[in-house]
Amino acid sequence: xxxxxxxxxxxxxxxxxxxxxxxxxxxxxxxxxxxxxxxxxxxxxxxxxxxxxxxxxxxxxxxxxxxxxxxxxxxxxxxxxxxxxxxxxxxxxxxxxxxxxxxxxxxxxxxxxxxxxxxxxxxxxxxxxxxxxxxxxxxxxxxxxxxxxxxxxxxxxxxxxxxxxxxxxxxxxxxxxxxxxxxxxxxxxxxxxxxxxxxxxxxxxxxxxxxxxxxxxxxxxxxxxxxxxxxxxxxxxxxxxxxxxxxxxxxxxxxxxxxxxxxxxxxxxxxxxxxxxxxxxxxxxxxxxxxxxxxxxxxxxxxxxxxxxxxxxxxxxxxxxxxxxxxxxxxxxxxxxxxxxxxxxxxxxxxxxxxxxxxxxxxxxxxxxxxxxxxxxxxxxxxxxx
Numbered sequence: 034x035x036x037x038x039x040x041x042x043x044x045x046x047x048x049x050x051x052x053x054x055x056x057x058x059x060x061x062x063x064x065x066x067x068x069x070x071x072x073x074x075x076x077x078x079x080x081x082x083x084x085x086x087x088x089x090x091x092x093x094x095x096x097x098x099x100x101x102x103x104x105x106x107x108x109x110x111x112x113x114x115x116x117x118x119x120x121x122x123x124x125x126x127x128x129x130x131x132x133x134x135x136x137x138x139x140x141x142x143x144x145x146x147x148x149x150x151x152x153x154x155x156x157x158x159x160x161x162x163x164x165x166x167x168x169x170x171x172x173x174x175x176x177x178x179x180x181x182x183x184x185x186x187x188x189x190x191x192x193x194x195x196x197x198x199x200x201x202x203x204x205x206x207x208x209x210x211x212x213x214x215x216x217x218x219x220x221x222x223x224x225x226x227x228x229x230x231x232x233x234x235x236x237x238x239x240x241x242x243x244x245x246x247x248x249x250x251x252x253x254x255x256x257x258x259x260x261x262x263x264x265x266x267x268x269x270x271x272x273x274x275x276x277x278x279x280x281x282x283x284x285x286x287x288x289x290x291x292x293x294x295x296x297x298x299x300x301x302x303x304x305x306x307x308x309x310x311x312x313x314x315x316x317x318x319x320x321x322x323x324x325x326x327x328x329x330x331x332x333x334x335x336x337x338x339x340x341x342x343x344x345x346x347x348x349x350x351x352x353x354x355x356x357x358x359x360x361x362x363x364x365x366x367x368x369x370x371x372x373x374x375x376x377x378x379x380x381x382x383x384x385x386x387x388x389x390x391x392x393x394x395x396x397x398x399x400x401x402x403x404x405x406x407x408x409x410x411x412x413x414x415x416x417x418x419x
Contacts, residue, residue, distance in 0.1 A: 034339050038350065041336035044325055052321035053217050060223035067267070069182040074238075075105040076178050077157030081112045081147035085165040086119040092165050093127055093134060099174040100133070105157075106174060109134050112151045115141030148251050149244045152237070160237050162251060163274070167193075167233040170273035177236050177272035187241040187264025188256050190218075191234035191272030210386070215270075217322060222268035226314030229322060230256050230266065234274045238264075253299035260315045261306050282371070286389050286396075293327055293397025294405075300324055301401070327398070330391040333357060364388035 078096045082089060093109055100106040113121040113136065121138050128134040137154055139147055152160055159181050161174065173191060180189045192215060214229075221227040232252035242258035245251055256266040300323050309316035325332075337354040344351035367381030377385065 034343055037335055038339040038343060038353075041332045041339070042353070045329065045332050045336070048321055048325040048329070052317075053220060056217070056220040056224045056226070059226075060220045063225075064223050065225040065265070065267070067180060067183040067186065069179070070184060071182060073103075073105055074158035074178055074181045075107045075156070076174055077107065077155035077160045077239075078109045078174070079112065079148065079151035079155060079160050079162050080109065080165060081114060081144050081151060081162070082116065082120055082165045083114040083141070083144075083147075084116050084118040084120060086116070086123055088165055089120050089123055090127060092168070093124070095168050096163070097131070097133065099169055099171075101175075104174045104178060107133065107157055108155075110137060110151050110154060111135070112137045112139060112147040114139050114143065114147040143247055145245055145249060145251060146247045149247070152239075152244070155239060158239055160239055162232065162235045162237070164233050164276070167274050167276050168196075170275065173234070173272045173274055177234065177269050180267050180269050181236070181238055183265070185265045186267055187238050187259035187262065188230065188266045189236045189269055189272075190230035190256075190266075191236075191274055192268075192270045193231045193233050194273060194275050196275045196277055210390070215268075218268045219270060221318055221322065222266070224314070225265065226318045227266045227268055228256050228260055228315055228318045230268075233276050234272060249299050249302075250295045253296050254303070257299070257303045257307065257315070257319075260312060261303070282368070282385070282389055285386070286393050289390050289393030290396045290400070293394050294400040296323060297327055297397050297401045327394045330395040331398070333391070360384050361388065 078099075080089075080092060080096070085092070089111065093111065096109045097106070111120075111124045111134070113124065116138075121136060124134065124136040128136055135154075137147075137150055139150060148162055151162070159178055161177065163169075177189050177191050180186050193211075195211065218227060218229055221229070230252050232250065235252055235255065237255055237259075241264060242255060242262065245254045245258075259266055300319050304316075304319070307315045307319065337357045340350040340353035344354070361384075363381050363384035364387065367377040367385035370377035370381060371385065376382070
């Protein structure tokens with residue numbers, strides 16, 4: 034019982050504090066330095082969409098604005114996944130006016146199937162996968178394509194920021210978590226062990242890897258495939274893009290559950306292909322940054338239960354279950370305050386967000402254990418498949 038208690042506490046401390054400190058030290062002592070060789074690569078921007086008539090024209094225009102002479106942007110390809118709202122017709126009209134724009138129309142098959150088709154059709158040396166909601170800041174493509182001048186780089190990701198981050202308590206706390214996540218990724222990149230990327234700004238070298246199973250997400254598996262082949266995955270903070278923030282607690286739960294479900298499955302599937310004796314950096318990153326983070330609800334439950342039992346003889350250990358109960362009470366209070374239309378105080382909002390995130394993590398594990406996957410396009414559109 035004592036071993037269970039301290040093992041759970043140790044894993045939590047390692048995942049949220051110890052591991053970031055370790056990669057910070059490695060990044061400082063032995064930083065990864067990219068070596069530019071040869072000319073800048075040509076770039077394809079690939080946008081997979083489903084029913085995005087309201088914003089697809091603006092999205093394409095934003096991508097084309099990056100063709101400023103310094104970036105070798107040769108095409109913007111839009112993959113329309115069974116769209117029925119006029120999305121395909123809008124892109125067709127744009128393509129008739131600009132030969133850099135191409136449209137691929139597909140029967141409804143899901144985001145990953147559409148992205149596989151886009152990668153197969155792309156002509157650029159580098160394919161940048163992005164979303165309809167995403168907008169590139171000036172210089173985004175130039176910064177991310179420059180990373181590929183180093184032939185070791187097989188995958189790169191940029192810095193995603195939320196538009197209107199302070200609009201709601203949920204988006205503000207999601208933004209706080211995301212800033213922590215970005216910092217960890219930056220340190221992992223500088224240490225040369227990055228395996229986590231964002232799907233909104235995900236660049237891959239053409240021919241670096243094969244297709245991704247349609248039940249998985251590109252952002253979970255592509256970087257792991259690159260690491261398996263010995264390539265580098267890098268984070269480029271100068272490649273800035275923006276996306277709309279999480280609108281509310283329900284969307285946060287849905288989005289996090291989807292990410293956890295697909296991420297847990299993807300990373301577990303790669304453990305045998307990235308063993309620690311062959312890929313030590315990747316193995317440490319997968320366990321420390323991903324799997325242990327997703328295991329937080331179970332580690333908290335074990336630490337609290339064993340602390341409650343052991344606390345009869347060691348009262349100091351009762352602090353853990355007491356903190357968990359207090360946190361749950363604060364989360365509930367924050368939820369009740371938010372339900373009145375008011376923004377809860379920062380501490381209550383954080384507790385509420387932390388509880389929702391860990392409920393999503395727990396739901397993700399349940400989905401994986403039960404063999405269920407979540408296929409999703411828009412954050413508001415959820416379809417659960419067996």
